[in-house]
Amino acid sequence: MSTTEELYQHFLKNPVISTDTRNISDGCIFFALKGDNFNANTFAAQAIDKGASFAVVDEAEYVTSERYLLVEDTLSALQDLASHHRKQLNIPVIGLTGSNGKTTSKELVNAVLAERYKTFATFGNLNNHIGVPLSILSIGSDVEIAVIEMGANHQKEIELLCTIAQPTHGIITNVGMAHLDGFGGFEGVKKGKAELYAYLKETQGYTFINRDNSHLMEMSAAAGLSKLIFYGTENGNTIKGELKSSDPFIEVVWTNHEILSTVKTNLTGSYNFENILASICIGDFFDMNPEEINNGLANYQPQNNRSQLTKTESNTVICDFYNANPSSMSAALDNIAVLTADKKIAILGDMFELGAESAGQHKLIAEQAVKSGLDKIIFIGKYFSVLSNDYAGVFFETPAQAIEYLAENKITNSLVLLKGSRGMKLESLLAYL
Missing domain, CATH: 3.90.190.20 (Mur ligase, C-terminal domain)
Structure with missing residues (x-):
């Protein structure tokens, strides 16, 4: 059986991971994952033929040469490899989840931070038990800050993703009526999302919180969080903002207690106001000035059919x-x-x-x-x-x-x-x- 460390040595020489034989690049490592209706072990040879350097499999019968690496379970091996890689990265990782606005918030935070830093952000919606490991394994040594989106539709999923992404900072955009079937109702949604707060409490991480959201305030208090950075519409927040206009595009007036600033965005939907405010708060926390923050927001163009x-x-x-x-x-x-x-x-x-x-x-x-x-x-x-x-x-x-x-x-x-x-x-x- 190949160990995580052995897989990592191969990864350092071949730092591209694939789980789909339709997307094989020369020199990549193919992980043969299993699903309800497929067993990618059967495609391992095809991946090698297409140019993969190695194929990671979990059924011994498919190991026909030294280019096939046998593990107990390919999904666990992928997750463990990502967790190991994360431990080598001495950078801030912002874990982001929520019922609504996850991807838009992730894109906004990245757009802001990229004005000053070399950033990495989850591509598309690769935010589940497979997508998060793939995202972590895509973070290069030149990255200064990473933004990792974490999605979930049942209890303990965020907890698992935190062990892989190991966020140093976190934000729950909101909690709402989403995936009620898997979570078992709204209270189940709150419990599932709060797994991020529990991780940040345990690791003494920083948490960005919308003070206007009573659910998040209740959840953060229950988690016993201490390193809190607040944003919202009232005085006393690190970032205070006001929705100036949203017809059709959002314009926000905000202050960090020192400078009053206005930014016009290309986003529609007043519900995106809190997502914009969150990205301002995170940019401000990472020592960015208002001009950099506003440039990132003003230049962001929504896509992927979200707002x-x-x-x-x-x-x-x-x-x-x-x-x-x-x-x-x-x-x-x-x-x-x-x-x-x-x-x-x-x-x-x-x-x-x-x-x-x-x-x-x-x-x-x-x-x-x-x-x-x-x-x-x-x-x-x-x-x-x-x-x-x-x-x-x-x-x-x-x-x-x-x-x-x-x-x-x-x-x-x-x-x-x-x-x-x-x-x-x-x-x-x-x-x-």
Whole structure:
């Protein structure tokens, strides 16, 4: 069996990891992971043939030469390797989690810090038990600060990710109605996210907290955290901010008790105000001046269909369909309700992973939508469709049916909110808007 130290020596000479034979680069190390419907040990030889220097496998029958490295369990070996690599990095690592805004916050923090430091930030949404190890193993020796996003849909997952990423600093953006099925309700969400606070308490790390958020304040007090850096809208915070405008882009006035500063961003959605404030607070903590912080925020361009304002030939679309849960859906509806437009339309797709609360949460969102003063609401998905007799709106069970409708009933000169869970694949509707 290959030990973690032996794997690490190979990694130092071949510092690129792959878990997918479709993305093999010359000299990489391939980890043959297993899933419910696949066993990548069967692809190990293919990875070697494509140029991988080594293939890490956990079934002896696939070891046919010295280029196959046998371990007890490939996933554990990957995680242990990442943890070992992290121990060699003498840099601040900011662990970031939350129910909503994780990826946007991560991108904003990185955009700010990159104005002064050589940074690394989680690529895309590689934030789970596989993505976090891959992220850690991508941190080079020249990196000065890393921002690691940590996602979870059940208890003990954040705890595991902390043992891999070993954050020296941490932030929970918020806690909301997300992954209720896996966490067992809202209190379960709070308990799961608070695993980051527990780790920071144990390791004497620093924690950035939105003082306006009563849930986070309660959770931090319960964890017994001591190294706290606060941001919010009231006096007494390290960073105090005010939302000056959010129609359609966010403008923030903020102060660090010394300098009053204003920054205009390319982000839409007033719910992103707290994410912006968090990135300001973290930049300030790492000794950045207001000009550097504001430059990072002003130059950041949202992408990946998160709070992204897109101009089509016919409409302005708020592309926020990367994912959705009741908390983020409600915030998106609140946002479009206060934006200025001649005609406003919401196209809402089902929200997943809500378990026993699914029917009730979809009903609450439908109620909010019809009270939002919108000119039209289109609901898509099986959970929303069962409400078709109870609420005004146009209902479809599938995106394909909605596309047929949009092709025949053109939407023009409108501000359109397009939001739903990732599995709804609402991006398919964008061409018809």
